[in-house]
Every structure is written in structure tokens, then in C-alpha cells.
Amino acid sequence: MAASNIEQELKKAGNDQPAMSPLVRARLDETYANIGGIQPKRKGRTRWTGLRLIAASTAAAGVLGIGVLATAFASxxxxxxxxxxxxxxxxxxxxxxxxxxxxxxxxxxxxxxxxxxxxxxxxxxxxxxxxxxxxxxxxxxxxxxxxxxxxxxxxxxxxxxxxxxxxxxxxxxxxxxxxxxxxxxxxxxxxxxxxxxxxxxxxxxxxxxxxxxxxxxxxxxxxxxxxxxxxxxxxxxxxxxKTMQASIEITPDAKSENGDYRFQVANVGVTPVTTRILTELEYKHAFVLTNKEERRLTRVGIAVFDDQGRRLTALNGEGIVEGNKIVYDRRFATTPGMSDYLTVKPFKIEDDFAEEVKESQYLKGLEVKIELPSAD
Known part of the structure; x- marks a missing residue:
């Protein structure tokens, strides 16, 4: 089974979002640079170090739940x-x-x-x-x-x-x-x-x-x-x-499809600090992906928004190829405050992970909405 480390995300959209920090960019650089075995570009000593830990085989593991008030997680x-x-x-x-x-x-x-x-x-x-x-x-x-x-x-x-x-x-x-x-x-x-x-x-x-x-x-x-x-x-x-004692985990099994792809959000989870999302992107016209088709799927990212329209900052993640689909395990920075739902929008990467996503880049028919349980 071939494994591919996948590009993550870009700058948060919206005027209320802070600029991408060098630390966040470092995490994206390391993930994005590993697509197809490409090594990160470096000038002398690396200014930011990002060492990958989680093996691609862990990408199919279950994950957690999202977007809740930080203090609600403390006992x-x-x-x-x-x-x-x-x-x-x-x-x-x-x-x-x-x-x-x-x-x-x-x-x-x-x-x-x-x-x-x-x-x-x-x-x-x-x-x-x-x-x-x-x-x-x-x-x-x-x-x-x-x-x-x-x-x-x-x-x-x-x-x-x-x-x-x-x-x-x-x-x-x-x-x-x-x-x-x-x-x-x-x-x-x-x-x-x-x-x-x-x-x-x-x-x-x-x-x-x-x-x-x-x-x-x-x-x-x-x-x-x-x-x-x-x-x-x-x-x-x-x-x-642990400075917070609980998290939320849901398995929404939310699905969508268009003429080429089937998209599924299999697991969503959150702590006040970190959000993880497990997705599957399937190419409908093949049983096994060719190299060209695999590269095509690796050029699909996801933008995640809370119910206030704030885009979550992507941190890092991995992807693994399984037959005609890629399973992604992605991590994001949780947005503050309580959110009732989460919107996940797959998009085509045109330039790089730091691009500002235009409306034309979103893949039609694949957007999904995840209802979130309230924190106890």
C-alpha cells in the first residue's frame, strides 16, 4: 500500500484572522514538501525544524470532536x-x-x-x-x-x-x-x-x-x-x-459526491487546543489509482470553517492511499468559543498551501456540514 504525505492548508480566510505564523508555516512546509518525495527547500541551516512523527499507517485511526468552549473541557x-x-x-x-x-x-x-x-x-x-x-x-x-x-x-x-x-x-x-x-x-x-x-x-x-x-x-x-x-x-x-480533562469525539459519516469524487468525513474531534479530522477522498473512475490520479488527489485540500465563518488554521497531517482513495488525518488549531457546526469544503490546490482560496477552486458538490454536540 503506497503512502503519501499530503499538503495541508493555507492561511485562514477572513479579515479577523491573524497572519500565518512562521511556526505554522514550518509545519505546512514539511508536510507539503514531502509530496512525491520532494525534499523541503532550505537555505543553509533550517530556520524552522519540522520532524514528522505520525506514520501514514495511523491515518486510518479514529479521531475526535470539534469547536467547543475551551473552559468547558476542564473538570x-x-x-x-x-x-x-x-x-x-x-x-x-x-x-x-x-x-x-x-x-x-x-x-x-x-x-x-x-x-x-x-x-x-x-x-x-x-x-x-x-x-x-x-x-x-x-x-x-x-x-x-x-x-x-x-x-x-x-x-x-x-x-x-x-x-x-x-x-x-x-x-x-x-x-x-x-x-x-x-x-x-x-x-x-x-x-x-x-x-x-x-x-x-x-x-x-x-x-x-x-x-x-x-x-x-x-x-x-x-x-x-x-x-x-x-x-x-x-x-x-x-x-x-493534561491541562484539559475531556474531549469530544464524533463519527458523523458525512458524505457527498460529484461526477468524479466521493468525499467522506469519517471522524471529527477536538480539544480546546487541537482539532483532528479524518476524511476519505475516492476517485470514482478507477479501482486502483495510477500515479497521475494519485497526484491529482494529493492536490485536493480541505478548508474547515466554524459556524462563525472562521477558517481553522491547518497544522499538519498525513495521507495514505487505499485502492482508489486517499485517507487523510489532519490536525487544525481549534477556534475559541462554542460552535454548533463545522463546514468542510474540499478545494483544488492551484499554487501552493499558502494560497488564498478563490471560490472557483472549491470542488462543487463536495461540501459537507458537521453538526456538533454541545459540551457537557
């Missing part, structure tokens, strides 16, 4: 605890381009860990973490005499801080056993936290759990980071605990 006890605490801001709440991480920061659905390691006059500090069972994220601030306003001097040239990361290894353990999702290279992304925090990076690890409720409530991750020009490995442990 009542946790919500009361959050409300009783003084308001303490997090850099997560200032992030652009990832509404899920930003909402988690705004709603207090993050954990403060304050772990730090030093070597000579260089210090690395991990302050906040987010973990929803689908992905983990943490903030890393670097303090060094050769780092100023996000520009790092490695002794040979000056580069942005993201380009100064020479190596990252992230491993996880839970109750003495290794967590496979963190034990290999893949699914890890990092990028800058924005102009207001130039010396801070956001690290994000994608997890393979079909349902975040299946993921462990807590685990410990060991992180090893090397900075360019420094002959030292910065190693420290980061505790992760």
Missing part, C-alpha cells in the same frame, strides 16, 4: 481552581497563527513548570507547558551574552535563535515505560514566540493518539538541546499533565 474542580487563582499571563496567550495554543494561554489551560539548566554563561529555561492528549507544547527562553533580540552569534555569523538550535531530542516515559510517540524523531516543531518575546521559542510535539482521552494524564519528557557553537548538551526533564 469542574480544575475550573474552580483556575478561577480562584490570580490572573497570570502566559506567552502562549500572545501567539499569532495558532488559535488553539493562544486560547489555552488565555483560558489558563497551561501548567507552569519553571525548569532551567545552565552551562557557563548560557541558561535555558522552560516556563509553561500545554498538553491536551493530541499534542504537547512548551516555551523555552534562552539567556546568553551572544543572544540579543532574537539574534544569535554562533562565532561565525549571526542567525535567528530558531536557526541556532543544532539538535533537539525529546523522549517520554510514563510509569516506567517509554511513550512511543516521543521516542523517535518526528512530529516535533519549533519556532519563535513573536516579536515581543524574541528570545523565546515555542516547541510542539504531535502525538499519535486517536483519542486524547487515551493518552496518559501525566508523563515526564527528557529533553536534550544543543546550541550551535556550544560543545555541550543541555538536558532537563519536563513534566507534562
Amino acid at each position: 469542574p474542580a480544575m475550573a474552580d481552581s483556575i478561577r480562584s487563582l490570580p490572573v497570570i499571563g502566559s506567552i502562549f496567550s500572545t501567539l499569532q497563527g495558532d488559535s488553539g495554543l493562544r486560547a489555552a494561554g488565555e483560558q489558563g489551560l497551561f501548567a507552569t513548570v519553571n525548569r532551567e539548566v545552565s552551562h557557563e554563561d548560557v541558561k535555558l529555561k522552560v516556563t509553561d507547558t500545554i498538553y491536551d492528549g493530541t499534542r504537547v507544547a512548551f516555551l523555552l527562553t534562552v539567556e546568553a551574552p551572544n543572544l540579543k533580540d532574537g539574534v544569535y552569534d554562533n562565532g561565525r555569523k549571526t542567525v535567528k535563535l530558531g536557526s541556532a538550535i543544532d539538535q533537539v531530542v525529546l523522549k517520554g516515559e510514563n510509569d516506567g515505560g517509554a511513550i512511543s510517540s516521543l521516542s523517535g524523531a518526528g512530529g516535533l516543531f519549533y519556532g519563535g514566540a513573536g516579536k515581543e518575546h524574541p528570545n523565546t521559542l515555542v516547541f510542539e510535539q504531535v502525538l499519535p493518539y486517536a483519542n486524547p482521552n487515551d493518552a496518559p494524564d501525566v508523563f515526564e519528557a527528557s529533553v536534550t538541546i544543543k546550541l550551535d557553537g556550544i560543545d555541550h548538551e543541555f538536558a532537563f526533564d519536563i513534566p507534562f499533565r
